[in-house]
Amino acid sequence: MKRLIMTDLPNQSIDYPADGVRYKLRIYESDLGFLYDIYIDDAAIISGSRLVIQFPLIPSRYLEVGNFIILNDFDSLVNAELMYFSIEDLANARQTA
Numbered sequence: 001m002k003r004l005i006m007t008d009l010p011n012q013s014i015d016y017p018a019d020g021v022r023y024k025l026r027i028y029e030s031d032l033g034f035l036y037d038i039y040i041d042d043a044a045i046i047s048g049s050r051l052v053i054q055f056p057l058i059p060s061r062y063l064e065v066g067n068f069i070i071l072n073d074f075d076s077l078v079n080a081e082l083m084y085f086s087i088e089d090l091a092n093a094r095q096t097a
Helices: 087-096
Strands: 002-004 012-018 021-030 033-040 043-050 067-071 081-085
Touching: 002 012, 012 081, 081 087
Parallel strands: none
Antiparallel strands: 002 081, 012 021, 021 033, 033 043, 067 081
């Protein structure tokens, strides 16, 4: 598990290479709340999905890659932490569940 840097700003983009792939996460504000896009190796896998705090951002059909979760006590990006869970982290979590 790795903590990544986020800002309190509503519109931001984060590039992160891990597990042999390159992730790009874009978070932005709209009339519907916060939305996000995720690209893996320049291929869009999520586009315009509603951001849910404390819920995995990458769908389960992409289980061969890691995942991101935004942690916060409130439904806000203020003081939120972006956590990356590697393939190994996810495998260990499944074994202990």
